Amino acid sequence: MATPEVLQEAPPAPAARSGAARKSKLSWAHRLRRDRTLILMTLPAGVLLLVFGYTPMLGLVMAFQDYDLYDGITHSPWAGLANFQQLFADPGFWHAFTNTLVLFSVQLVLSFPVPIALAILLDSILSRRLRGIIQSVVTLPHFFSMVMVVSIFDQMLGGTGLLDTFLRGHGVASPPNLMTDPAFFKFLVAGQLIWKESGWNMIVYLAALAAISPSLYEAAAVDGASWWQRTRHITLSGLRPIMVLLLILNLGFALTFGFEQMLIQYAAVGPGAASTLTIFSYENGIVQGNYSYGAAAGLFLGVTSVILILLANKVAHLFGESGLYRK
Amino acid sequence: MAATTAAAPTAVKARRRDPRRPVWQEQPKATTQAAKSGTIVVILLVIAFPLYSIVLTSLSDQTSVNIAGGMVVWPHGLTFSAYKLIAAGGVVGRALMISLLVTAVGTALSMLVTILASYGLSRTGSFGHRTILWFMMLTMFFSGGVIPLFLVVSALGGFDQYWALIAPSAVSVFNIIVMRAFFMNIGSDMIESARIDGAGEWRILWRIVLPTSRAVTAVIALFYAVTYWNSWFNILLFMPSDSVKWPLQMVLYTYITQGNPMPGAGTTTIGGFVGNQQIAPLSIQMAVVTLTVVPVLIVYPFVQKHFTKGVLLGAIKG
Numbered sequence: 243m244a245t246p247e248v249l250q251e252a253p254p255a256p257a258a259r260s261g262a263a264r265k266s267k268l269s270w271a272h273r274l275r276r277d278r279t280l281i282l283m284t285l286p287a288g289v290l291l292l293v294f295g296y297t298p299m300l301g302l303v304m305a306f307q308d309y310d311l312y313d314g315i316t317h318s319p320w321a322g323l324a325n326f327q328q329l330f331a332d333p334g335f336w337h338a339f340t341n342t343l344v345l346f347s348v349q350l351v352l353s354f355p356v357p358i359a360l361a362i363l364l365d366s367i368l369s370r371r372l373r374g375i376i377q378s379v380v381t382l383p384h385f386f387s388m389v390m391v392v393s394i395f396d397q398m399l400g401g402t403g404l405l406d407t408f409l410r411g412h413g414v415a416s417p418p419n420l421m422t423d424p425a426f427f428k429f430l431v432a433g434q435l436i437w438k439e440s441g442w443n444m445i446v447y448l449a450a451l452a453a454i455s456p457s458l459y460e461a462a463a464v465d466g467a468s469w470w471q472r473t474r475h476i477t478l479s480g481l482r483p484i485m486v487l488l489l490i491l492n493l494g495f496a497l498t499f500g501f502e503q504m505l506i507q508y509a510a511v512g513p514g515a516a517s518t519l520t521i522f523s524y525e526n527g528i529v530q531g532n533y534s535y536g537a538a539a540g541l542f543l544g545v546t547s548v549i550l551i552l553l554a555n556k557v558a559h560l561f562g563e564s565g566l567y568r569k
Numbered sequence: 570m571a572a573t574t575a576a577a578p579t580a581v582k583a584r585r586r587d588p589r590r591p592v593w594q595e596q597p598k599a600t601t602q603a604a605k606s607g608t609i610v611v612i613l614l615v616i617a618f619p620l621y622s623i624v625l626t627s628l629s630d631q632t633s634v635n636i637a638g639g640m641v642v643w644p645h646g647l648t649f650s651a652y653k654l655i656a657a658g659g660v661v662g663r664a665l666m667i668s669l670l671v672t673a674v675g676t677a678l679s680m681l682v683t684i685l686a687s688y689g690l691s692r693t694g695s696f697g698h699r700t701i702l703w704f705m706m707l708t709m710f711f712s713g714g715v716i717p718l719f720l721v722v723s724a725l726g727g728f729d730q731y732w733a734l735i736a737p738s739a740v741s742v743f744n745i746i747v748m749r750a751f752f753m754n755i756g757s758d759m760i761e762s763a764r765i766d767g768a769g770e771w772r773i774l775w776r777i778v779l780p781t782s783r784a785v786t787a788v789i790a791l792f793y794a795v796t797y798w799n800s801w802f803n804i805l806l807f808m809p810s811d812s813v814k815w816p817l818q819m820v821l822y823t824y825i826t827q828g829n830p831m832p833g834a835g836t837t838t839i840g841g842f843v844g845n846q847q848i849a850p851l852s853i854q855m856a857v858v859t860l861t862v863v864p865v866l867i868v869y870p871f872v873q874k875h876f877t878k879g880v881l882l883g884a885i886k887g
Contacts, residue, residue: 280689280690280770286685304717390862393826397858407638528719537717
């Protein structure tokens with residue numbers, strides 16, 4: 243960050259005291275005029291977010307209406323809390339709720355440790371070249387679409403897939419179709435996410451591992467610490483802040499978890515296994531055209547998600563971690 | 570001298586120590602090494618093998634598909650007829666062109682909007698930048714959900730229109746935050762002196778900021794491109810039944826994941842003949858899967874070089 247010799251002769255750059263100093267001296271009208279080009283530049287993004295981000299938020303008032311496509315938001319009759327009363331009395335909603343939690347928990351427990359283990363494994367490889375190759379291969383599936391991932395899994399584990407052909411060839415008369423088995427679905431979901439995202443999530447851990455000082459390991463080894471002791475007390479505790487951060491991020495999005503993944507496989511495994519809160523909202527609102535009811539479920543989902551994120555962050559602060567954002 | 574000769578025999582007996590191994594680290598046992606290598610091979614196979622089998626099946630003729638009884642693992646007869654059939658026109662070829670077009674236009678628009686917004690917000694102390702940033706970031710934490718969005722886009726006449734696949738997802742606030750962070754790191758002396766020389770904001774952005782941040786711009790463009798290429802749900806939402814307009818992901822979903830029969834007119838029949846050679850339906854399906862993944866594979870090495878930085882920055886600033 244050293245400035246070239248030539249520039250150093252000049253008096254302290256105005257940039258050094260820009261910010262605060264400038265702010266207090268100039269009137270807001272002056273600053274507005276000075277920065278009008280900058281503000282203009284944010285306009286296209288602002289307009290797009292206004293139309294496709296904020297207008298739908300306003301549209302959520304339909305959750306308190308008996309929305310009719312032809313009357314629109316302005317003329318549809320108000321329904322008060324009727325949609326929510328119906329929602330909380332709907333067994334389908336509660337099934338979707340518990341199913342979301344089940345799918346999410348199974349996925350979290352099974353997939354969370356994988357990138358950590360992968361990072362530790364990769365970090366222990368001495369050859370840089372080999373490490374690079376492995377990293378490229380394992381991160382690749384992150385860039386595949388969910389439809390793609392499901393297609394690949396179908397060709398491997400599905401009714402006409404490789405596993406099926408292999409088992410039939412080895413005397414299993416009717417192998418189970420793992421892609422359509424509702425009882426197996428939660429593990430399938432976890433498996434797909436592990437396959438797709440482990441490599442990608444590993445990168446953050448790899449960077450955190452690189453930041454741990456080697457002298458810690460050296461000192462521990464001199465003191466006679468075993469591999470496991472070093473891994474536990476140096477490696478894993480070094481990774482802890484990142485783990486907490488990712489766990490919070492994960493928990494914050496627990497209720498909106500896996501929408502595309504469920505929707506793609508909804509027909510194959512059936513609503514019993516694949517119905518989640520987002521699917522419930524979509525199925526009622528869009529597919530069955532019951533807009534207000536779907537929006538009510540959507541609003542519930544949005545509000546609880548925000549609460550969840552804030553709560554998770556609070557918990558992180560209590561544990562002394564920096565969390566998603568700072569206070 | 571005497572010490573080294575005395576130590577030599579034991580050193581020969583022990584396995585050669587990798588010079589890259591840190592001094593404090595003990596040499597792992599042979600069994601540990603073997604287990605580790607085995608694990609690595611299994612991990613690589615779990616990812617590479619399905620892709621290998623899919624590409625191979627798309628290149629196999631009817632006889633090898635019959636011999637394999639489905640997905641092909643050992644190559645027998647190789648042929649490009651599935652791809653020739655697709656190139657001859659019909660559903661898949663058209664979908665491929667549409668996907669490329671939507672991706673290109675969408676990425677260009679997203680980049681334009683993102684670069685402008687990132688630069689517009691990158692000056693600390695500029696009027697209203699904090700407010701505008703908050704306005705944008707709020708949409709990351711709370712959204713109106715699918716149903717109001719669907720109604721808004723429909724009300725704007727976006728149903729069955731291509732712009733509906735682009736505009737609602739054109740801005741990624743996350744990408745703006747990442748790019749803005751990079752722009753903020755550009756030496757402010759350079760920008761200040763350009764301003765003293767009379768350069769306006771547009772000129773500074775075009776002549777100084779963009780040329781010094783080519784890497785970020787490239788990575789974010791590629792992220793946008795991959796997102797557009799992979800997007801599927803917005804097609805289902807805004808273009809559910811007009812199959813003539815479908816991009817590739819929707820074709821993949823409808824005809825392969827859901828197994829619906831492809832429209833059977835002319836050359837678009839699933840299975841069929843090129844010349845007098847019969848093509849297995851499975852080969853054509855796998856050719857579609859392959860075509861969906863090939864652009865990602867082409868772009869991947871370029872993103873891969875940079876994305877460690879991007880992910881890290883995201884983790885810190887996100």
